[in-house]
Amino acid sequence: xxxxxxxxxxxxxxxxxxxxxxxxxxxFCYLGPLVYHTNQVTVNLNAATLPPGAGxxxxxxxxxxxxxxxxxxxxxxxxxxxxxxxxxxxVIGTLYGAIAGWAGGIVDAVMMRAIDTFLALxxxxxxxxxxxxxxxxLLSVILLLTALSWLGTARLVRGQILTLRTREYVQAAKTLGxxxxxxxxxxxxxxxxxxxxxxxxxxxxxxxxxxxxxSFLGLGLPPPAADWGSMLTxxxxxxxxxxxxxxxxxxxxxxxxxxxxxxIGDATxxxxxxxxxxx
Amino acid sequence: MTSYLxxxxxxxxxxxxxxLILTFILxxxxxxxxxxxxxxVRATSTRIAIFNTTYGLNKPLVAQFAxxxxxxxxxNFGISYxxxxxxxxxxxxxxxxxVLLVGASTALAVLIAIPLGxxxxxxxxxxxxxxLDGVSFTLYSMPDFFVAFLLIALFSVQxxxxxxxxxxxxxxxxxxxxxxxxxxxxxxxxxxxxxxxSRYMRSSAIDVLAEDFLRTARAKGLPERLVLSxxxxxxxxxxxxxxxxxxxxNIIAGAVIAEAVFSYQGMGLLLYQAATxxxxxxxxxSTLVVGAATVVGSLAADVAYGVLxxxxxxxxx
Numbered sequence: 001x002x003x004x005x006x007x008x009x010x011x012x013x014x015x016x017x018x019x020x021x022x023x024x025x026x027x028f029c030y031l032g033p034l035v036y037h038t039n040q041v042t043v044n045l046n047a048a049t050l051p052p053g054a055g056x057x058x059x060x061x062x063x064x065x066x067x068x069x070x071x072x073x074x075x076x077x078x079x080x081x082x083x084x085x086x087x088x089x090x091v092i093g094t095l096y097g098a099i100a101g102w103a104g105g106i107v108d109a110v111m112m113r114a115i116d117t118f119l120a121l122x123x124x125x126x127x128x129x130x131x132x133x134x135x136x137x138l139l140s141v142i143l144l145l146t147a148l149s150w151l152g153t154a155r156l157v158r159g160q161i162l163t164l165r166t167r168e169y170v171q172a173a174k175t176l177g178x179x180x181x182x183x184x185x186x187x188x189x190x191x192x193x194x195x196x197x198x199x200x201x202x203x204x205x206x207x208x209x210x211x212x213x214x215s216f217l218g219l220g221l222p223p224p225a226a227d228w229g230s231m232l233t234x235x236x237x238x239x240x241x242x243x244x245x246x247x248x249x250x251x252x253x254x255x256x257x258x259x260x261x262x263x264i265g266d267a268t269x270x271x272x273x274x275x276x277x278x279x
Numbered sequence: 280m281t282s283y284l285x286x287x288x289x290x291x292x293x294x295x296x297x298x299l300i301l302t303f304i305l306x307x308x309x310x311x312x313x314x315x316x317x318x319x320v321r322a323t324s325t326r327i328a329i330f331n332t333t334y335g336l337n338k339p340l341v342a343q344f345a346x347x348x349x350x351x352x353x354x355n356f357g358i359s360y361x362x363x364x365x366x367x368x369x370x371x372x373x374x375x376x377x378v379l380l381v382g383a384s385t386a387l388a389v390l391i392a393i394p395l396g397x398x399x400x401x402x403x404x405x406x407x408x409x410x411l412d413g414v415s416f417t418l419y420s421m422p423d424f425f426v427a428f429l430l431i432a433l434f435s436v437q438x439x440x441x442x443x444x445x446x447x448x449x450x451x452x453x454x455x456x457x458x459x460x461x462x463x464x465x466x467x468x469x470x471x472x473x474x475x476x477s478r479y480m481r482s483s484a485i486d487v488l489a490e491d492f493l494r495t496a497r498a499k500g501l502p503e504r505l506v507l508s509x510x511x512x513x514x515x516x517x518x519x520x521x522x523x524x525x526x527x528x529n530i531i532a533g534a535v536i537a538e539a540v541f542s543y544q545g546m547g548l549l550l551y552q553a554a555t556x557x558x559x560x561x562x563x564x565s566t567l568v569v570g571a572a573t574v575v576g577s578l579a580a581d582v583a584y585g586v587l588x589x590x591x592x593x594x595x596x
Contacts, residue, residue, distance in 0.1 A: 117297030258420035
């Protein structure tokens with residue numbers, strides 16, 4: 001997305017809705033605990049599985065944690081993980097993709113086959129392997145997910161660079177004696193920015209989803225740490241006992257978050273597609 | 280076309296060798312050595328030395344890699360730490376069940392996505408399109424395991440139509456003998472793939488709807504039903520073939536979840552159980568098989584695309 005497309009992008013209703021929802025969620029997670037104080041560290045079995053009511057608007061879970069308060073704390077892990085993975089992925093993937101696309105030839109071929117190798121193995125399968133080797137905490141899950149998610153970004157950026165490097169203005173910059181890094185930094189990366197943003201938004205959604213899947217498989221963050229995925233997973237144990245308040249709140253907030261990020265990514269991709277804008 | 284096939288196959292081979300190197304490196308990342316993992320923390324140093332000699336773990340890395348690849352070519356994927364069975368036997372028992380689960384759900388997802396995506400493309404922007412788009416967006420954003428639990432809550436717990444557990448057998452004939460138990464695992468995986476496929480089909484059909492040959496077809500008086508079935512669907516469905524190939528790793532990941540929820544006796548459950556019991560030979564052996572399946576799957580999708588679409592003349596451009 002070049003600078004000129006910024007106003008159109010920001011005026012897109014789907015982008016606005018997505019950003020609005022995410023801002024509200026961030027406020028809920030980070031400002032919420034300032035006004036709504038709950039104990040989210042020590043287990044209190046006397047207060048376990050209380051239905052929603054006075055003192056606990058969304059009830060308590062199987063360990064006696066207040067569900068509403070836990071949604072706030074858990075959301076922090078989920079959001080921090082998503083943004084951290086996306087940021088790291090974007091930096092690594094952009095650099096790798098830009099180098100491969102710019103270098104071309106044998107360097108590109110070797111760099112791309114390396115990516116194909118990792119992409120041949122499903123992320124979840126590699127994650128299953130890796131979390132058995134490293135004990136997961138938030139930082140190590142961020143590192144593992146980054147290690148596995150930059151591949152797609154690198155591939156997209158490379159494709160974009162490949163088409164950009166043949167453009168006249170890039171050729172002109174070259175002819176004028178512009179250095180390689182200067183051209184990559186000044187012309188290629190800014191013009192590939194749209195693709196990079198799209199992939200970053202989808203990466204956030206994927207990372208949050210993947211953490212919830214890991215939690216479901218019992219390989220996520222160990223307690224007392226919480227994320228929406230682990231809350232949902234723990235809640236599912238009680239679903240058939242009628243303790244709906246442990247399942248639906250984390251499920252709804254998780255799905256709304258993922259929809260919001262996917263919405264932004266989707267709308268951004270559409271706004272980049274010239275053919276779609278014409279119709 | 281032939282030169283393209285050769286080049287594409289060579290690429291696939293390089294990737295496969297990469298996958299081999301990767302799994303080999305992962306074996307050596309196992310904490311406290313494979314011997315410790317197999318024999319436990321209380322094993323004496325003599326027993327560890329014997330284990331390392333038996334499995335050739337005291338040789339140089341390059342020699343170990345050669346051994347590893349040589350063993351694989353002889354169909355030897357190692358022995359499971361937990362069941363003491365050869366990994367190749369375990370994989371061979373589980374693989375047919377996966378072909379059934381993954382094959383049936385992928386086929387169903389494609390068969391539903393093609394008409395659904397076409398319908399949405401024709402009605403694009405209307406209420407029905409927006410509603411369906413909302414549904415597929417929500418479905419796409421839902422964790423697979425939650426979809427599985429919703430299906431169980433509705434069809435098993437409330438309505439008592441389908442059992443919440445897959446057939447507890449590893450052979451396909453036995454699974455097919457209990458089709459009702461197959462419905463929920465297959466439905467979970469179908470829904471998880473359907474959202475992506477139908478969204479792709481929709482945008483592909485929108486592209487085709489703007490093509491000149493459609494105007495020609497309409498101008499010559501072809502009924503709209505035939506315009507859609509002969510021209511739009513056929514042309515728009517082609518890229519979906521590629522997407523199926525590209526999303527193969529995701530489909531496998533979905534299968535791991537569906538199998539873990541319904542304890543479906545496939546490779547996914549094998550992988551999951553191996554991960555939770557730290558059974559590294561099984562984990563790495565099945566990872567290798569999944570990797571090989573992905574490489575072959577995407578190769579097949581690329582080739583199928585080239586064969587199906589005569590406009591693509593590989594190797595000439």
